[in-house]
Amino acid sequence: MFKRLLLGATPALLGGCSGDLSALDPAGPRAANLATLWWVMLIGAAVLFGLVMALFALAYRRPAWITRVTPAQWIVGGGLVLPIPILIVLTGTALVLGEQLLPKGEAPVRVEGRAQQWSWHFTHPESALAPSEILHIPAGEPVDIAVTSLDVIHSLWVPRLGGKIDAIPGKVNIIRLQADEPGVYWGQCAEYCGEGHDGMRFRVEAHEPEAFAALLEGRAP
Numbered sequence: 169m170f171k172r173l174l175l176g177a178t179p180a181l182l183g184g185c186s187g188d189l190s191a192l193d194p195a196g197p198r199a200a201n202l203a204t205l206w207w208v209m210l211i212g213a214a215v216l217f218g219l220v221m222a223l224f225a226l227a228y229r230r231p232a233w234i235t236r237v238t239p240a241q242w243i244v245g246g247g248l249v250l251p252i253p254i255l256i257v258l259t260g261t262a263l264v265l266g267e268q269l270l271p272k273g274e275a276p277v278r279v280e281g282r283a284q285q286w287s288w289h290f291t292h293p294e295s296a297l298a299p300s301e302i303l304h305i306p307a308g309e310p311v312d313i314a315v316t317s318l319d320v321i322h323s324l325w326v327p328r329l330g331g332k333i334d335a336i337p338g339k340v341n342i343i344r345l346q347a348d349e350p351g352v353y354w355g356q357c358a359e360y361c362g363e364g365h366d367g368m369r370f371r372v373e374a375h376e377p378e379a380f381a382a383l384l385e386g387r388a389p
């Protein structure tokens with residue numbers, strides 16, 4: 169029965185790993201870092217869970233040797249030896265992968281993104297491209313998005329291209345995104361901002377660099 173239930177749930181579970189808004193289907197190096205971190209966290213959690221369940225089973229079976237373990241040994245083993253190596257691996261991975269997400273220096277392309285209940289507007293300063301609800305970016309290059317809000321706090325998130333960042337009124341936050349290949353990606357507001365929040369999606373179009381340059385200059389690619 170359990171097996172049948174598990175088999176039935178598998179397509180639904182795996183279905184969550186792909187799709188337009190899946191952080192587990194990365195399409196750029198920054199999103200890949202986050203997906204790797206997610207898998208490392210999942211494996212770390214599974215290892216800890218497995219170890220605790222093994223101890224739990226031992227407590228029921230009460231083999232003879234377990235009675236020789238003193239309370240002090242349990243505390244050192246369960247409180248230090250068991251969690252410390254796992255936490256070092258998890259924290260170390262999070263620090264290394266997370267640090268690589270920070271924008272360093274200036275990205276070749278900078279876009280201004282404004283959030284407003286319940287849509288996004290993107291502007292390429294000093295370009296012929298009119299402000300648009302579509303975020304146009306070049307493929308294969310890092311892009312900085314300078315994000316702000318005109319009303320309440322929103323959050324810009326393109327799960328297949330990178331992390332998320334808050335859009336705060338009166339403040340500009342910068343996030344760096346990157347798409348490996350030209351194509352269409354989708355973003356979603358990731359901070360509850362009112363009744364239209366769940367529909368606050370936006371389209372991202374990644375272009376070949378030449379087509380992107382043509383777009384910025386107002387030439388047809």
Ligand SMILES: [Cu+2]
Pocket residue numbers: 322323357358359360361362365366368
């Ligand atoms: Cu929102």
